[in-house]
């Protein structure tokens with residue numbers, strides 16, 4: 222069953238932001254602490270005729286693995302991400318997305334994710350996210366999403 226998260230991501234996110242006209246069209250939903258989703262790339266994301274740019278796939282992965290922070294209820298940032306390109310990422314195909322947290326070691330959140338085209342593995346990724354306080358983002362001077370208030374307070378003190 223899908224669960225609705227208490228937090229939502231930045232509406233201007235380049236991956237999934239509904240208010241960003243240039244977003245990559247990433248759509249996600251949550252089942253417990255697992256993230257599922259889909260994306261449909263088109264000519265704007267071309268790397269070769271009919272194929273997605275590897276950078277678009279990597280950006281989708283960063284967004285997808287970052288989404289796990291929401292059900293984990295821990296604000297965090299990507300410290301490092303590795304993407305393995307395993308199969309063709311064709312434009313005009315609905316790709317399915319899945320991500321999860323493999324291990325938590327203090328502030329270190331080890332995330333994994335996969336992108337598939339049907340049964341074909343298109344890409345897999347692993348990333349290290351670091352748990353930060355929400356104040357991490359205050360330096361930009363931009364207002365933070367309202368739903369981020371109090372985010373991670375309990376986990377930070379755990």
Ligand SMILES: CCCCCCCCCCCC(=O)SCCNC(=O)CCNC(=O)[C@H](O)C(C)(C)COP(=O)(O)OP(=O)(O)OC[C@H]1O[C@@H](n2cnc3c(N)ncnc32)[C@H](O)[C@@H]1OP(=O)(O)O
Nearest residue numbers: 230283284287288290291296297298299300301349351353
């Ligand atoms: C947005 C939510 C919305 C929810 C939805 C999210 C979806 C959005 C997804 C997009 C997410 C992004 O792209 S975020 C944007 C890209 N990323 C960033 O801007 C991060 C920039 N980097 C930083 O701000 C900083 O380097 C931090 C916060 C990552 C770490 O700094 P720090 O807080 O001072 O911590 P520090 O002591 O250095 O590191 C803590 C521990 O992690 C280890 N560590 C740190 N960096 C690395 C690294 N690259 N590789 C290996 N290990 C590392 C250290 O060795 C240490 O281990 P030990 O000594 O304790 O053992």
